[in-house]
């Protein structure tokens with residue numbers, strides 16, 4: 001027998017990425033995203049689905065640059081903070097203590113405590129329901145050497161289906 005489910009339920013567990021945006025010299029911001037995926041190898045493109053009400057949406061569509069930072073599970077507290085608070089109200093770098101460092105090819109900072117970084121330039125925006133799919137070309141990608149060489153084992157930030165928070169099928173928000 002098959003039973004109805006919330007469509008998202010069996011797409012979890014999902015990884016959580018910390019996306020940085022805004023100019024390093026002008027109060028940059030961090031947003032936690034799970035809806036982030038690779039879409040093309042040549043050219044290297046990835047897509048992030050971002051709610052249009054997010055401060056990060058405003059910054060990314062303004063500067064047309066962002067960085068996908070890969071968070072290890074130790075950054076759980078910071079990952080949730082950046083997913084629950086908005087840059088309209090708080091300076092997330094200041095509040096979390098995460099360290100902004102200059103990126104290689106974009107003005108957006110990377111998060112030093114993350115283990116890998118994909119610097120992106122926005123190539124396409126596609127409205128998709130309550131989100132906009134931001135397609136970015138990866139112009140630089142690099143990671144901690146110890147992680148690349150397998151000398152440091154990393155568990156990536158991720159979680160299971162947040163049953164209480166989501167539930168579009170049943171009208172729960």
Ligand SMILES: Cc1cc2nc3c(=O)[nH]c(=O)nc-3n(C[C@H](O)[C@H](O)[C@H](O)COP(=O)(O)O)c2cc1C
Nearest residue numbers: 032033034035050051054055056083084085086087
């Ligand atoms: C684990 C987790 C995953 C999230 N994934 C997404 C996502 O994929 N897309 C999105 O628009 N918001 C997502 N959010 C919500 C945003 O991170 C949240 O709205 C944030 O406060 C927006 O920050 P900003 O206004 O500073 O940009 C997620 C939150 C959490 C905690």
